[in-house]
Amino acid sequence: MALTDPDKPLTVSQLNHQVKFLLETQYPAIPVLGELSNVARPASGHMYFTLKDKGAQVRCALFKSTLSRSRYKPKEGDQVLLRGRVSLYEGRGDYQIIVSSIQPQGEGALQAAFFQLKEKLEREGLFAPEHKQPLPSRIRRIGVITSRTGAALHDILTVLERRYPAMEVILYPVAVQGNEAPPQIIAAIETANRLKQVDALIVGRGGGSLEDLWSFNDEGVARAIHASDLPIVSAVGHEVDVSISDFVADVRAATPSQAAELVSPDQADLYRALQIREERLIRAWRAQYTHWQRTLDHARQRLRDPGTLLREWQQRLDERQSRLHRAFTVGQQQRRERFRNLQDRLKRVSPVNRLKADRKQLDSLKVRLKRTGPQQTRPHRQRLQALIGKLNALSPLNTLERGYSITRDEHGNVIQRADDLKPGDKITSILRDGQVISQVERIE
Numbered sequence: 001m002a003l004t005d006p007d008k009p010l011t012v013s014q015l016n017h018q019v020k021f022l023l024e025t026q027y028p029a030i031p032v033l034g035e036l037s038n039v040a041r042p043a044s045g046h047m048y049f050t051l052k053d054k055g056a057q058v059r060c061a062l063f064k065s066t067l068s069r070s071r072y073k074p075k076e077g078d079q080v081l082l083r084g085r086v087s088l089y090e091g092r093g094d095y096q097i098i099v100s101s102i103q104p105q106g107e108g109a110l111q112a113a114f115f116q117l118k119e120k121l122e123r124e125g126l127f128a129p130e131h132k133q134p135l136p137s138r139i140r141r142i143g144v145i146t147s148r149t150g151a152a153l154h155d156i157l158t159v160l161e162r163r164y165p166a167m168e169v170i171l172y173p174v175a176v177q178g179n180e181a182p183p184q185i186i187a188a189i190e191t192a193n194r195l196k197q198v199d200a201l202i203v204g205r206g207g208g209s210l211e212d213l214w215s216f217n218d219e220g221v222a223r224a225i226h227a228s229d230l231p232i233v234s235a236v237g238h239e240v241d242v243s244i245s246d247f248v249a250d251v252r253a254a255t256p257s258q259a260a261e262l263v264s265p266d267q268a269d270l271y272r273a274l275q276i277r278e279e280r281l282i283r284a285w286r287a288q289y290t291h292w293q294r295t296l297d298h299a300r301q302r303l304r305d306p307g308t309l310l311r312e313w314q315q316r317l318d319e320r321q322s323r324l325h326r327a328f329t330v331g332q333q334q335r336r337e338r339f340r341n342l343q344d345r346l347k348r349v350s351p352v353n354r355l356k357a358d359r360k361q362l363d364s365l366k367v368r369l370k371r372t373g374p375q376q377t378r379p380h381r382q383r384l385q386a387l388i389g390k391l392n393a394l395s396p397l398n399t400l401e402r403g404y405s406i407t408r409d410e411h412g413n414v415i416q417r418a419d420d421l422k423p424g425d426k427i428t429s430i431l432r433d434g435q436v437i438s439q440v441e442r443i444e
Helices: 012-026 064-069 107-124 151-163 181-195 219-227 244-248 256-263 267-302 307-348 351-394 396-401
Strands: 030-040 047-052 057-062 079-089 094-104 141-146 168-173 200-205 232-236 406-408 426-431 434-439
Touching: 012 079, 030 057, 057 079, 064 094, 107 219, 107 244, 141 151, 141 181, 151 168, 151 200, 151 256, 168 181, 181 200, 181 219, 200 256, 219 244, 232 244, 232 256, 267 307
Parallel strands: 057 094, 141 168, 141 200, 200 232
Antiparallel strands: 030 047, 030 079, 047 057, 079 094, 406 426, 426 434
């Protein structure tokens, strides 16, 4: 397309059309690196987003036909490598890239590193079944190594609250992505093993990209998990996510929620087991009662004629029936009382009650700090004021204020005797508001 006469005015449409032609003819399909932001996918199925780096940004359009052929589904914040042609959206005059292919940047290299480390650790035997520890049959206290603010911790606590509120949880907060994450995870595992405060550990985080989960593919983290004396449940990402930590851990959970289920009994199951035992005890008492009833019938048949003996046996039977009834009633009451006690104990160990007590203690400590803080600092302030007074009393500046001066020779030494000078020497006299330089004419 030939450009029009520069002196001839163009309509906006003509200008945009010519610019679009120049862009599309001068720039073939080119690769571009950047981060996705402002990702939008309207009902048409097309995707529009901004590709940016630290210094600039450009709008991009990824049409439905191209998107349907790609296994990778772009999302906000991804680092990508795309290929496309430079164009112009004539309706708005916006410069943009029409994307022909897109893939996550660096994921191929991460995958290669993942398989390389997996093969290395597998050859060393870190994944061998004989190194796996079974989880304790009853876990009273569980340690969780994850982010304090992540979804994984929320999911774990939610499941434990539903299944077994009596279980204590100790959090070892760490970063779960970035360069600082692996050292913090390793340190948390070593700390938990050293303190021995918990019966087992859950190590993990919520879902994310391969790069987000990479801290759990770190060799140091894998070796720390393998060296742990405490059983470790790996709970990294979603069910489809697999990490090196999953292979080396004693137990692998598909999600953090499933990890919480693996380490906790279901209080509903415990309640059902208690009911079953109660029913068994009732059946045993009824069987015993039936046995005594049959014994009574048999005795009645044998002692049909002697009336006195029959009355005696009848009296004994009544006593035994009464004792049996009382024992059965007392047993039922004891079992009910025990069940109520168990319910009360479950309520007392609830994390909600402990949190209220901790908050009350914190408020008390705040009040004590406000009350005792000024008392602690008052003696130090008084001592400081006294020292300032002494310092001012000894300061040579106060001497100058009273009309005296300090005399020094050419080398800065203080002159204390007349013998220290000779005619022709230069001296400096320091006064309150300055200094005077003089020359010695004679010495008397």
